[in-house]
Amino acid sequence: MKLKLIYILLTAILFLVLYLMKSQIISLFFSSKEKQSVESIAKKYNSKVENSLKNAFEKTNIDSTDFEMAILAFKKEQILEVVVRKNETENWKLLKMYPFTAFSGKIGPKLKNGDKQVPEGIYQMEYLNPNSKYHLSIKVNYPNAFDEEKAKLDRRTDLGGDIMIHGKSVTIGCIPVGDKNIEEIFILATKTKNKHFPIIIAPHDFRTNKTFPKIEAISWENELYENISKELTNFE
Numbered sequence: 001m002k003l004k005l006i007y008i009l010l011t012a013i014l015f016l017v018l019y020l021m022k023s024q025i026i027s028l029f030f031s032s033k034e035k036q037s038v039e040s041i042a043k044k045y046n047s048k049v050e051n052s053l054k055n056a057f058e059k060t061n062i063d064s065t066d067f068e069m070a071i072l073a074f075k076k077e078q079i080l081e082v083v084v085r086k087n088e089t090e091n092w093k094l095l096k097m098y099p100f101t102a103f104s105g106k107i108g109p110k111l112k113n114g115d116k117q118v119p120e121g122i123y124q125m126e127y128l129n130p131n132s133k134y135h136l137s138i139k140v141n142y143p144n145a146f147d148e149e150k151a152k153l154d155r156r157t158d159l160g161g162d163i164m165i166h167g168k169s170v171t172i173g174c175i176p177v178g179d180k181n182i183e184e185i186f187i188l189a190t191k192t193k194n195k196h197f198p199i200i201i202a203p204h205d206f207r208t209n210k211t212f213p214k215i216e217a218i219s220w221e222n223e224l225y226e227n228i229s230k231e232l233t234n235f236e
Contacts, residue, residue: 035131036130036131037130038128038130038190040130041130041136041186041187041190042187042190045183045186045187046187048183049183049184049187049188050064050187052184053095053096053184053188056095056096057084057095060084060093060094060095062084062085062086062093063086064191065191066086066193067084067085067086067191067192067193068084068085068086068087068088068192068193068194068197069082069083069084069095069188069189069192069194069197070082070083070084070092070197070198070199070200070235071083071125071165071185071197071198071199071200072200072202072205072232072235073118073165073175073199073200073201073202074202074203074204074205075103075107075118075120075201075202075203075204076107076203076204076205077204077205078099078100078103079097079098079099079100080097080098080099080100080165080175080177080185081094081096081097081098082094082095082096082097082098082185082188083095083235084192087193092234092235095188096184098177098178098181098184098185099177100175100176100177101168101169101176101177101178102168102169102170102171102176103118103171104116104117104118104171104172104173105117105118105173107203107204107213107215108120108203108213108215108217108218108221109121109147109215109218109221109224110142110143110147110159110160110163110173111151111154111156111159111217111218112156112158112159112160113158113159113160113161114160115160115173116172116173117173118163118173118174118175118201119140119142119143119147119163119173119201120201120202120203120224120228121142121144121146121147121200121201121224121227121228122144122146122198122200122227122228122231123140123141123142123144123198123199123200123201124140124141124144124196124197124198124199125138125139125140125141125189125195125196125197125199126139126140126141126196127139128186128189128190129164130186132164132166132167134164134166134167134168134170134174134176134182135166135167135168135179135182135183136166136167136179136182136183136186137164137165137166137167137174137182138164138165138166138182138185138186138189138199139162139163139164140163140164140165140199140201141199142159142160142161142163143159143160143161146224146227147159150218150220150224153220154218160173165177165182165185165199166182167179167181167182167183175201198231200228200231200232200235202225202228202232203225205232206225206228206229206232207232207233207235207236210229212225212226212229213225
């Protein structure tokens with residue numbers, strides 16, 4: 001009789017624990033948020049973004065369904081520019097500027113995993129993430145060949161990664177621009193003709209300030225900044 005009471009008590013406790021933890025258990029085995037695809041995100045936001053960017057495209061005199069794009073990001077100014085052109089024979093035109101909504105690290109390139117630095121260099125869009133924890137995100141292809149070459153020179157091995165342009169207003173080494181703004185940039189990225197478009201991240205805008213920062217941790221900053229500065233002349 002005593003053992004039976006103990007069994008009943010333990011069973012009741014087990015059911016109580018399971019009841020109290022039901023949400024955690026459900027989330028462990030089932031995603032509470034429906035997985036999105038790039039296509040489903042495009043369907044969801046395309047009309048909204050088309051309306052919000054209508055005037056911007058009209059000012060550039062570029063068709064919003066027939067364009068190439070690039071992203072220029074400036075750390076000191078904490079501004080991200082989206083520029084567009086009809087094709088590679090045409091000049092780039094500024095479509096819209098987006099302020100960073102948060103920032104981590106300081107002026108200078110990313111050197112290792114965990115340094116909280118936003119990279120600096122000439123990159124490309126690697127892929128679009130419609131299921132980001134930060135609403136939506138665009139993957140930057142850091143580290144690139146230049147980063148890897150200089151890491152080998154410096155005998156650095158763990159360079160870090162997962163650098164994104166994303167929504168929300170928090171970051172550790174990425175570029176957040178807020179939810180509404182990342183919706184616009186994400187949809188543009190689904191529509192552009194150059195799918196792996198350029199993403200240039202600079203310490204500041206070398207088009208208006210030709211001075212190169214001095215970075216004590218490295219010896220090759222002038223080479224890096226000369227490369228970025230030269231690339232930015234294509235967007236003047």
